[in-house]
Amino acid sequence: MSEPQSALPGRRAAGFATVAEAGLQGMITLRGDLASPVLAAAVQQATGCAMPGPRRIVQAGDRAAAWMSPDELLLILPHADAPGAATALQAALAGEHALVAEVSDARAMFAVTGDKAVQALAKLFPVDFAAMEPDEIRRSRMAQVAAALWQAAPGDWRIVCFRSVAAYAFGLLDNAVRPGSELTA
Amino acid sequence: MLILTCPHCGVTAEETELALGGEAHLKRYGPGDSDEQFEAYMFARKNPKGVHFERWRHAYGCGKWFIAARCTVTLEVFGTYPAQTARPPADLLAAIRAKRPSADLSDWDAATPEDAQ
Numbered sequence: 554m555s556e557p558q559s560a561l562p563g564r565r566a567a568g569f570a571t572v573a574e575a576g577l578q579g580m581i582t583l584r585g586d587l588a589s590p591v592l593a594a595a596v597q598q599a600t601g602c603a604m605p606g607p608r609r610i611v612q613a614g615d616r617a618a619a620w621m622s623p624d625e626l627l628l629i630l631p632h633a634d635a636p637g638a639a640t641a642l643q644a645a646l647a648g649e650h651a652l653v654a655e656v657s658d659a660r661a662m663f664a665v666t667g668d669k670a671v672q673a674l675a676k677l678f679p680v681d682f683a684a685m686e687p688d689e690i691r692r693s694r695m696a697q698v699a700a701a702l703w704q705a706a707p708g709d710w711r712i713v714c715f716r717s718v719a720a721y722a723f724g725l726l727d728n729a730v731r732p733g734s735e736l737t738a
Numbered sequence: 739m740l741i742l743t744c745p746h747c748g749v750t751a752e753e754t755e756l757a758l759g760g761e762a763h764l765k766r767y768g769p770g771d772s773d774e775q776f777e778a779y780m781f782a783r784k785n786p787k788g789v790h791f792e793r794w795r796h797a798y799g800c801g802k803w804f805i806a807a808r809c810t811v812t813l814e815v816f817g818t819y820p821a822q823t824a825r826p827p828a829d830l831l832a833a834i835r836a837k838r839p840s841a842d843l844s845d846w847d848a849a850t851p852e853d854a855q
């Protein structure tokens with residue numbers, strides 16, 4: 554077996570906020586009827602999380618369940634656990650109109666942290682950050698690529714995008730946190 | 739800058755997060771219809787100066803299609819509703835008629851069985 558590699562292993566940038574490639578992260582896309590009790594039980598089983606409401610992310614330790622659209626969730630869990638969890642979800646959802654896809658290695662994840670992290674993100678996303686709730690996940694675009702972002706803790710942002718654009722995404726974030734380019738003191 | 743609220747996820751999205759899908763509520767014509775009907779379906783669009791119903795996709799967000807009723811002159815947005823809707827909601831039509839009495843909404847004048855429900 555070859556060693557799994559994240560998109561940009563160990564890449565970091567420090568400015569008025571810190572950017573770090575977040576390493577290997579397990580992710581499962583789950584599509585189906587989010588009102589189904591069978592699906593809710595399967596999500597609970599895989600992540601320990603309750604079904605998130607619209608645009609919410611429910612986090613429990615190193616796992617999370619995020620609402621991506623009216624019929625789609627993103628399940629977040631340790632990278633090594635994702636294949637097994639996907640298989641278990643398939644079994645739990647037998648007979649349901651649902652789709653499970655393990656997408657861990659199709660994605661890249663970044664952590665942007667610091668008191669002023671939101672100022673870097675505000676340059677790149679067409680998002681009203683003042684209106685964003687602490688437990689909200691927002692799918693949008695980061696400059697020219699699709700990305701989703703949420704807070705693991707207040708001021709501790711996570712961003713996911715396609716792995717194929719990881720270098721572009723890191724370049725954007727690196728540039729956005731350059732010292733002296735703060736939006737406000 | 740056009741700002742629309744996606745009826746599927748509730749995000750108030752500015753237009754660069756959305757993809758325009760052209761005029762909404764087109765009636766499809768295909769095999770068995772006349773050449774003139776098919777040509778009109780394929781190519782003829784209202785392109786009004788004023789109230790317009792158009793399809794949008796929340797492309798960078800939830801990915802779903804919806805329909806927006808807006809004014810092409812002032813960019814006033816009258817409302818948005820899911821694309822799985824055969825005709826504009828009655829309350830939205832009433833609101834538009836009140837605001838723009840001269841707008842041509844004749845496509846929606848006839849009451850339908852759905853309206854009676």
Ligand SMILES: [Zn+2]
Nearest residue numbers: 744747796800
């Ligand atoms: Zn949406």
